[in-house]
Amino acid sequence: MGLDACAVPAVDPERVHAARLRLLPSEEAQRLSELFRLLGDPTRVRILYALLEVGELCVCDLAATVDAPETSVSHALRLLRTAGIVRNRRDGRMIYYSLDDAHVRILLDLSAEHLRHAGS
Numbered sequence: 001m002g003l004d005a006c007a008v009p010a011v012d013p014e015r016v017h018a019a020r021l022r023l024l025p026s027e028e029a030q031r032l033s034e035l036f037r038l039l040g041d042p043t044r045v046r047i048l049y050a051l052l053e054v055g056e057l058c059v060c061d062l063a064a065t066v067d068a069p070e071t072s073v074s075h076a077l078r079l080l081r082t083a084g085i086v087r088n089r090r091d092g093r094m095i096y097y098s099l100d101d102a103h104v105r106i107l108l109d110l111s112a113e114h115l116r117h118a119g120s
Helices: 013-022 026-038 042-054 059-066 070-082 102-119
Strands: 086-091 094-099
Touching (some): 042 059, 042 094, 042 102, 059 070, 059 094, 094 102
Antiparallel strands (some): 086 094
């Protein structure tokens, strides 16, 4: 029997009920899954960390920072903006990108901290 299997096949109805009451609704779980899927691309993650560290960058600066073509960075930013993870600001002909809010910063910080903790 594997470590992930029950040693004794029995269901505790009270604990199952309590867990179900606190479970994310299916729609919310789907949206959260989509968010993590967006974060599943190394280039997008590097873009987000660049914005986390510097605050605001244009596509040219981001492309140079993450060593990716501007077209790839632009596409990634479009996906991230649509998902509400980054926002943009126009200044003349230039468009600057930044993280949308503090929640994104917290998510990135906690994720990095989790990886450092798991690796030690």
